[in-house]
Amino acid sequence: MIIYNVTINIDYSEHHAWLQWMKQEHIPDVLNCGVFTEARMVKVIVDEEQGGETYSVQYTCGTMADYERYVDNFAKAMQAKAAEKFGGKFVAFRTLLQTIDL
Numbered sequence: 001m002i003i004y005n006v007t008i009n010i011d012y013s014e015h016h017a018w019l020q021w022m023k024q025e026h027i028p029d030v031l032n033c034g035v036f037t038e039a040r041m042v043k044v045i046v047d048e049e050q051g052g053e054t055y056s057v058q059y060t061c062g063t064m065a066d067y068e069r070y071v072d073n074f075a076k077a078m079q080a081k082a083a084e085k086f087g088g089k090f091v092a093f094r095t096l097l098q099t100i101d102l
Contacts, residue, residue, distance in 0.1 A: 003097040011089040035070040
């Protein structure tokens, strides 16, 4: 299983609007692409030097081919929407994770 993890630090001034937008619009839009089977959002509990609130959003898909389909067909448009709405008020970094059976 592949986990596409996006960690976001959002400025305090936009935090509430961003959180609402993520829950009501962005995460549902990403899931509606038909690539990911589920999403989870968690708050990072740490004081950031630069301020703001930090979250991790984890989208799960079955294979690397699924993830690559998202990158090829949807990722740029999804990222552009976030930048248009909250540009300059957040930073994000992305990691790709593979689960290991125990």
